[in-house]
Amino acid sequence: MSKLLINDNPLMVIPSLAVRIGMNEAVVLQQIHYWLQLSSHEKEGKKWVYNSYKEWQAQFPFWSESTIKRVINSLEKQGYLQSANFNQSKMDKTKWYTINYEILGETENQIDPSTDQNEPLSESTCSIDEGELTKAIPEITTETSSDKIIPYADIIDYLNQKINASYKSTTKKTKEYIEARWKEGFRINDFKKVIDQKSDEWLFDPHWCKYLRPETLFGPKFESYLNQKGGKQKWREEDFDLHD
Incomplete structure (x- = not known):
């Protein structure tokens, strides 16, 4: 692995890498590297992660989708990032990404050894277009390698964003x-x-919108909701077996 990337979750950037490829590019490359270490998706002898630009934007909320697209395209053009489509459906255009560590290794050899490569640039000193870094970025799409890591906050944050609510991920x-x-x-x-499915179905329904809550969405009917096929499935209140 390259010394230009770190195997940890806090959002930090190696200054010499940022100077070489660009600050935004270094941030995105570091984040992809981190999740590649946890990815269980192996194709063509390499590990991959996948996200749409919209999903990447949920991870980098301080950037617009157009900025993220521009940064990813820059990394692809520079050769640091490889993309592919391994989706089962060819209609699914979600891109998969892996890092070209060979190219990164060549860059590492070209960097002036007098540059302090081992001291990461903390988020307090980063200067990034369209926003500031204030915390580690959570993952939304790629599965973690351990079933012990349950992303409560990521799930509830996504729910709150989708339905404009303020549920807490710490509630027992x-x-x-x-x-x-x-x-x-x-x-x-x-x-x-x-x-996504239940908010599309219930959000603007004056009766069913009250069921857009964790205990309903993530309760015993979860698998039924997940496998709901097309259209709007009709439910009776007694199907939930829940108390308001």
């Missing part, structure tokens, strides 16, 4: 529902799909 009951589904083998993409 909410965590119990998420943990129960997680132990059943569901992952963050499944939670996201259920949130």
